[in-house]
Amino acid sequence: MFAASETSAVTIEWAMASLLNHPELLEKLKLEIDEKIGQDRLIEETDIPNLPYLQNVVSETLRLYPAAPLLVPRLTVEDIKIGGYDVPRETMVMVNAWSIHRDPELWTEPER
Known part of the structure; x- marks a missing residue:
């Protein structure tokens, strides 16, 4: 609560x-x-x-200002490629929502 x-x-x-x-x-x-x-x-x-x-x-x-800037970690179930990077099976992956929400490639004026 x-x-x-x-x-x-x-x-x-x-x-x-x-x-x-x-x-x-x-x-x-x-x-x-x-x-x-x-x-x-x-x-x-x-x-x-x-x-x-x-x-x-x-x-x-x-x-x-996300309440949880890092999303829930995930474990990869197989070898994959993410953003051009090789990520082996059973690697802990975390998504940084704060960075995504301020990425100028995704948002015209990310700080506004």
């Missing part, structure tokens, strides 16, 4: 830090929430599909 709340809290902290560093994006998010939800109540789970910009903010936060 603690691990799940910790990763959620850290993601929210990164989202808030990013929004505070980009006040124009914070304003855009506030406008969406005010228009769709108003100021008289809290956002509920059923509201999420109607808040596409909020969904984008969360997705980008998770891309830039």
Whole structure:
């Protein structure tokens, strides 16, 4: 239970830090929430599909600051080639999600 709340809290902290560093994006998010939800109540789970910009903010936060930057390790079951490298059978392979999410060959502006 603690691990799940910790990763959620850290993601929210990164989202808030990013929004505070980009006040124009914070304003855009506030406008969406005010228009769709108003100021008289809290956002509920059923509201999420109607808040596409909020969904984008969360997705980008998770891309830039993943809660688990290294994915679960895997053991190769046969000799394979990955990215031009020979990887023997029974080699522990880890995927670095943090690096992939910031790769300029995959993202036009990876740090944004």
